[in-house]
Amino acid sequence: MSKVVSIEEALTHIKDGDTIAVGGFGLVGCPIKLVDGLSERPVSRLTIISNNLGEPGGLGLGKILHQNKISKAIGSFFTSNIDAVKYANEGKLEVELVPQGTLAERLRAGGAGIGGFFTKTAAGTLLAKGKESRIIEGEEYIFESPLIPDVALIKAKKADTYGNLIFSKTARNFNPDMAKAAKITIVEAEEIVEVGQLNPEEIVVPHLFVNYVVNGGN
């Protein structure tokens, strides 16, 4: 039972209006080949969950943004891509700004079946607007909901054919949390290995979270 498919085949699972989580912090850990593949798919009105929205010059998700395929972005830092800023200022992109740790934890909650959680992060700030607030042990917390993307596009260092994953250095970042949160998880692996090649103690994302594996090469 191998989960290895072509990039084209994997991306047929993305539909108009889907919410897509895309791994990476900047371009490190971003599944660039899947994103490039997505730019060739006729999909629209996507909501993207990603820490950033590509980098200047149309790199990464910037390419999809330029194609007007993204209607909403959920993430923590869009200022690093001036194009994203421009689209937002022109009203062409709805933005839901989420503190980076809250973004990671909302994804983690989505993957782990948590219905919501309380965090001190952002309590008393503009980003708490409209959110339930609660005093716990004398400190103010706000309620945050889980994020469950329709599809996650993930970058891994190695995948085995079952879909067990390991990552490389700080390219790990949001990838494990997104892989666990999404209904369908598509992995771009730099290398695909046979089952048994990964040490059971070192697997970061076990295969039950993964639906498709594509060969991304280096």
Next chain:
Amino acid sequence: MSKVVSIEEALTHIKDGDTIAVGGFGLVGCPIKLVDGLSERPVSRLTIISNNLGEPGGLGLGKILHQNKISKAIGSFFTSNIDAVKYANEGKLEVELVPQGTLAERLRAGGAGIGGFFTKTAAGTLLAKGKESRIIEGEEYIFESPLIPDVALIKAKKADTYGNLIFSKTARNFNPDMAKAAKITIVEAEEIVEVGQLNPEEIVVPHLFVNYVVNGGN
């Protein structure tokens, strides 16, 4: 900066009335030498957070129970030790029964600064008694609070002298969650290695969660 100390020295950090998390599922992953060491300390009125409370015949935490040092146990399955059942029935042991996954998640919340979370587990059951209930996306969830033990006693396969940890097979179980949740974490390592001997990608518990490391041997 080495965190390696003797068992005796590490255990001086446990005080009367403390809440102590003890790793392991049954005796697998239980830090037996730390527990034995604890049996020689003059402490009382402990609250123990552990999936089980030792095994029959006074093994593991059963020894501490027999010394009447435990006034309360928080865990998921005490029926496997008939002594624990006897103490509970005689009113000598207060028991807070928590579903195994909720126990793990409450510890995880304690370690990750989450003020509380909603889970479907136990909704509508006796174990939801007195707990806040909330309908989320049409399903019933209950509110659960974080657990922050004063001290965690942890079993690891290997520790480096900074306190980075790796585990062995299903002996991992509650150990990482408890190491992260506790104010003071004491690790019984089967083997202590030099810093640099553990692969940075494979470290399961980074050293910032660990306060003391003792040599447990095999």
Next chain:
Amino acid sequence: MGLKEKIAMRAAQEINDGDIVNLGIGIPTLVADYIPKNKSVFLHTENGLLGVGPTPLPEEIDPEIINAGKLPVTALIGASYFSSSESFGMIRGGHIDVAILGALQVAENGDIANWAIPGENILGVGGAMDLVAGAKKVIVTTQHCTKNGEPKILPSCNYPITAKGVVKLLITEYAVFKFENNQMILEEILDDTMTLQQIKAITPANYTISQSLKMLQK
């Protein structure tokens, strides 16, 4: 073949290629023996292993590889180990396709009681509540009546429940019941010596009879 093996064999037919399956203690454990060899099925044990293999020979026992029943097991190629919070994140997050477990009582609305007996001190729950609340499909395997011949399949549970309305399929030595659209439906008769009347006589729960009722071929 004994009654338990018969129930386990029928339950194994519910497992699809690629499924992630969690087997409880008792009859469910036997299911593993009847999964067709041409199916890739991955057994999950909540104490922290995906890819549970068969019981080892006595000389091959690794004391650090156990299942949720604390019995020695093996790990298959492609297996992975993880912490308790990770493991129950898989369960709670809906990443387990099928959970098969025993029951003390099942009600016609899909309630299950399998953890506590009225009048006895309640001292163990384990992972049962997490599994029934989180698994995508909950299958109960149980003998139709208690050892004393008392009915277990009831209009409503009089034992404390483990979760409300979660049972999807109930398999006994006599029959298979489906729970769908708030209805309990008799789907199959597994014992050719039993008439519909005889089954009704030992099944106080209200159920309808499927129009495509299957009878065991003699």
Next chain:
Amino acid sequence: MGLKEKIAMRAAQEINDGDIVNLGIGIPTLVADYIPKNKSVFLHTENGLLGVGPTPLPEEIDPEIINAGKLPVTALIGASYFSSSESFGMIRGGHIDVAILGALQVAENGDIANWAIPGENILGVGGAMDLVAGAKKVIVTTQHCTKNGEPKILPSCNYPITAKGVVKLLITEYAVFKFENNQMILEEILDDTMTLQQIKAITPANYTISQSLKMLQK
């Protein structure tokens, strides 16, 4: 030495042996250069690395080892990599001893504003809110006034705040202020050309002067 280096050098004195430290972008990044070599200090970067080492030589850059400013860094011996939810669990859970970061404004009650400017579309927050809400000790390093000479240390922030009452220490090129028991206290003067009156003139915040006020030795 420039003003920024002077501020960074003073901030470095606040770091204790064994501390886990998170350094923000700008002046905080410079702090690393002034940590005494005899102290074991561990730098954490929220994108997923504990044990950040110095900036690599151009020919030694590993594109998959970056810091939260997306700049190439190195990993020291004993380092570990982890996912975003793990990393922010460390932050939110109080496992970071010291967070040093810049500010647009600081208020006398310890409020900090460092993420948004009124009237501009708010499109980036990153990990700032998580860090100030979660770190055990928040130190702000900043130039005393804006480039246009406007005060930044105010009775209350008129920029959107990042968190309420979290600043423990504020270090500028002229002075060090402590925040304790709801009071802002001038602790040190770092510039021997500045009188108390001159500092007051550029510091609209209400503060008391420490009885043990330190002046820079000429």
